[in-house]
Amino acid sequence: MPPSRPAVVLLSGGLDSYTAAAIAQTEGFELHALTIHYGQRHAHEIEAAKRVARALGVRRHLETNVDLRGIGGSSLTSDTPVPTDRDLGDGSIPASIASTYVPARNTMFLSLALGWAEVLDSRDLVIGVNAVDYSGYPDCRPEFIAAFERLATLATRAGVEGARFTIHTPLIALTKAQIIQRGLALGLDYSLTHSCYAPTADGRPCRRCDSCVLRARGFAEAGARDPLIDD
């Protein structure tokens, strides 16, 4: 087995980033997990990120703050209610981009991951963007990821010296059900994760926001039980 190479993985505490990280681990990467607090209201995700990082046995878990509340523009960083009970029809979020879209979020996340990767002498970033999200969020599309890889070469000292960065998106072509099946096959414990945009005061999922609805449908289609849901 080759020696493990360091990779920086963006870890939110959600189901997707946990699965993406675990897949990268099976490919031989030594994980350096980066969790970015961005003034989001669902702070329960941060506790979930700590649990997930521990379960994965990452080499290091770095948490950093970026305050996006002043910038606004998203129901995830403001007091605007997140939408609930929407008809998600074909499994994607509606064609009009959801109010949960955070402007330029993945650009900012990947730029921080890139900075850390350069310091670690790593050439590999891992992000859990997927097919369900990218129909609504522009910065989850393959063409965005490819453009960021090109930018990374130009943006860094390592790139100037000849390095090429790879952004691994192991979930990008998978449905939520396929992601869950893959994760369960790897033995992941999804009770550690947190996906809800608008949890109850005690941190339980609302079961009505887009994220809860897509998660529930994913477990149903995967023929599995969501350990976060009792009934």
Added chain:
Amino acid sequence: MPPSRPAVVLLSGGLDSYTAAAIAQTEGFELHALTIHYGQRHAHEIEAAKRVARALGVRRHLETNVDLRGIGGSSLTSDTPVPTDRDLGDGSIPASIASTYVPARNTMFLSLALGWAEVLDSRDLVIGVNAVDYSGYPDCRPEFIAAFERLATLATRAGVEGARFTIHTPLIALTKAQIIQRGLALGLDYSLTHSCYAPTADGRPCRRCDSCVLRARGFAEAGARDPLIDD
């Protein structure tokens, strides 16, 4: 005169970003200034940014925090001493990239500016990168800026809907002396600014770091007196 268009300008409190902002203002932009605190040691820059924003009469000055100390990799975000008394020979910083390089810094700064621009329905970002810096810092080069413009289209809801973002770099081809001459011609008060990487406890420039040395040479070549220096 056409109605002013909003632009997001990255304002550090240094001489360059003040001049870049003032030039954008002469081009009819209404300035929204963004200052990013990144755990840098030269916190005096932040006070300078407030003074400069006030002097420019910006529409809004937003300050936000991004903690890069956990990431490390730069003498500006760690306890490593900044280099001083270096031979800056031809006016550029040495060919080996300085320890003051902050990994992926401008990528992160521009991504935050992009997020705010999208919220403001602005298509214009302004950054004071220049010819002196880009010989050492990869993320000050024209090809980096062009790559970020392409990324911005793919990264945002506005881009998906057809918008194109422009990153204005009015200083990119100017020497420090030319920047100072341009700013003085616009009536800028450089006593408001702060450039030093390693100021004294009372906030006075060290006059020995790269930034102080390049600033002093710029004023000398411009045939002007630096109002921050008494003698």
